[in-house]
Amino acid sequence: MKAAVIAIGDELLIGQVINSNAAFIAEKLDAAGISVEEMITVGDDEEAIVNTLHRSLSEHDVLCLTGGLGPTHDDLTRSAICKFFKTDLILNEEALENVRRIIKRRNVPPTKLNEEQALVPRGCDVLQNSHGTAPGYFFHREGKHVAVMPGVPHEMKAMMEHYVAPYFQEHPVGQVIRHRTIMTTGIPESFLFQQLGNLDELLEGAKLAFLPAPTGVRLRISVKEKDEATANRKLQRVEEGIRKKAAKYIYGVEDEELEQVLGRMLTERKLTIAVAESCTGGLIADKITDVSGSSNYFERAIISYSNQSKVESLKVRMELIETHGAVSNEVAKAMAEGVRQIAGTDIGISTTGIAGPTGGSPEKPVGLVWIGYSDKNETLAVKFNFGDDRRRVKERAAQAALELVRRRLLKIE
């Protein structure tokens, strides 16, 4: 079974909004054994939507549409769908109940505009919207399937998870696609490629993709097999081969973030951590606290942007800052040790650097970052250069700080 994902919205075509919905839908279809072969984005234009439906449905078995179902005048997907399927609108009582329930939460009466969201194309299965007022539609015609969902990401996601994905799990498609992703950090793509050696030998016909990002390179192994067991056996063999070649750089699997891996390691070891951030400005704490349950090991962070705050909140001696500068080995170490002692945690980490675009000098260029680590046995700092883009410097520094903790815990040099 082949699928296309169709996103609808002028805001996508002028580049104002990044299409994150297509990736989410593709992941769910892929997991159900349906190969997504194409993604298409068209504008809020009834004719363009109808034309795309005609072409795509002739080439694919499954279409998932997202966007253009809202209450305002620029939402044209519903009328395009009616035209394409040659049908009209009828009131769906359950959707109307839902509109009233959602609007009631906001403590105002529903408007006519709100209630009109409950009109749906005749002849579709209605996908109720647990998070918003616009219902979705699911058409099954001559062995082909068309799901139409809102563009608001969490509304679409709930519909994929509660209706569309389960439908294809109940009606399986006869082939199994499985992937395994191995997460690495601290090594550039071409060096990782070399490190792996002869790929034909390693892969036995599986596919391997290199996916570089500011936080590291992901390796994705893909296999397509008749059954689950064969697919899983092959994935496992290839993964073991890769691990033998690049163990040091691998921190996790399956799009697991480093902060999740580290959270598990800290929990298992019953260790606590505190953070002192200067150039990363709160991003390390933000990442750590994205993990549910982080309150069990994350005690506090001090975001010490001013020198004064480094002295007052972290007990860094002003003399150190005056002698070596705020961006230095000595200050990074003093920050890491300071936050560890003040918070009474097992581990303290710190960042101090020049995120840019201003503030650099020949000796201390934009992108220079010192990362400090302190536990009861050792306090050290490592020097990095993370380039010249402010946000990327913050992202790479935050990742390197978390990775430094992982490597110290595992005694990897």
Place this chain on the structure above:
Amino acid sequence: MKAAVIAIGDELLIGQVINSNAAFIAEKLDAAGISVEEMITVGDDEEAIVNTLHRSLSEHDVLCLTGGLGPTHDDLTRSAICKFFKTDLILNEEALENVRRIIKRRNVPPTKLNEEQALVPRGCDVLQNSHGTAPGYFFHREGKHVAVMPGVPHEMKAMMEHYVAPYFQEHPVGQVIRHRTIMTTGIPESFLFQQLGNLDELLEGAKLAFLPAPTGVRLRISVKEKDEATANRKLQRVEEGIRKKAAKYIYGVEDEELEQVLGRMLTERKLTIAVAESCTGGLIADKITDVSGSSNYFERAIISYSNQSKVESLKVRMELIETHGAVSNEVAKAMAEGVRQIAGTDIGISTTGIAGPTGGSPEKPVGLVWIGYSDKNETLAVKFNFGDDRRRVKERAAQAALELVRRRLLKIE
């Protein structure tokens, strides 16, 4: 002139990577007066790439491709391009110099794999890559234009900015597309729609899109005119009309983030700010420090996840926490006032809430957040409910905290 953006990569089709490149390219083309009518994503598959090139070039005047130019075995765009244009590869000396320069930075000798990146299709203009080893290509054939760029975002962005966008500025296309985006927060989409009243009157033929996000609803006005002056006059009239209807909720224009607007307001008023975060876990500080120059007004943040840290680092009385709970009006106010006094800043803000998915109770459900504000004249806290998704609770709470400061500074109730 009509354009299509073509992204290439299996990682996109299985949903592992979100296609942010297409939006960036579209924005640049749109600014040059070129309407992007379609975005397409296909896999790392030579035949699929060639077929898409055939179809797209028959329907559009400009194609921008991104992805599949890397050094590894799964990069097939270069060979597909050679096949499509019926050409072969030649060595580009400048690209080779560049490969050697980039690799040298890493303090290792270049490999054969690295140097092969300097082979380019015969007959194209070569787009040198200032950030990576893979050059891009630019073909001009019979009034049509095909740009081929790497998939690594910052490499592609530099090529769009230095080569592709300037080319179309030097060869203008005879129509002007202009947009104006108005940023709102604190009002849901359908209420904002009602607030604006009769749109036909307001718009005079311009288009208006409602773009909801966790941080607020953006309103995008679009006009297509013969010349710049007419376009700008119409945009201005429509913007003024919208401002009359919804002034209170408008914090900025043109995808300006609230933290940028607030940074400017604090700088103009010579005010400083400090932050005490519990449930947002560093996200407010991360946002504030994304703004270059924030060190002039941002003094420090205390991320006080534990009760102990609220008492020690923020001087919140333990008795308050025991009586009212950490998530309460009283503790939010004490945190905001505490961080303001400790940091010696003009303003202190705070968040305390239940980000979930665990930790909720009937009285204090997941999503409940108290946001505190303190300056020398007043200390107050506002209660919100931000739903049940951990990351979204953090994002909405961080935005609401920044918005609270903006409204207090402007005395908007």
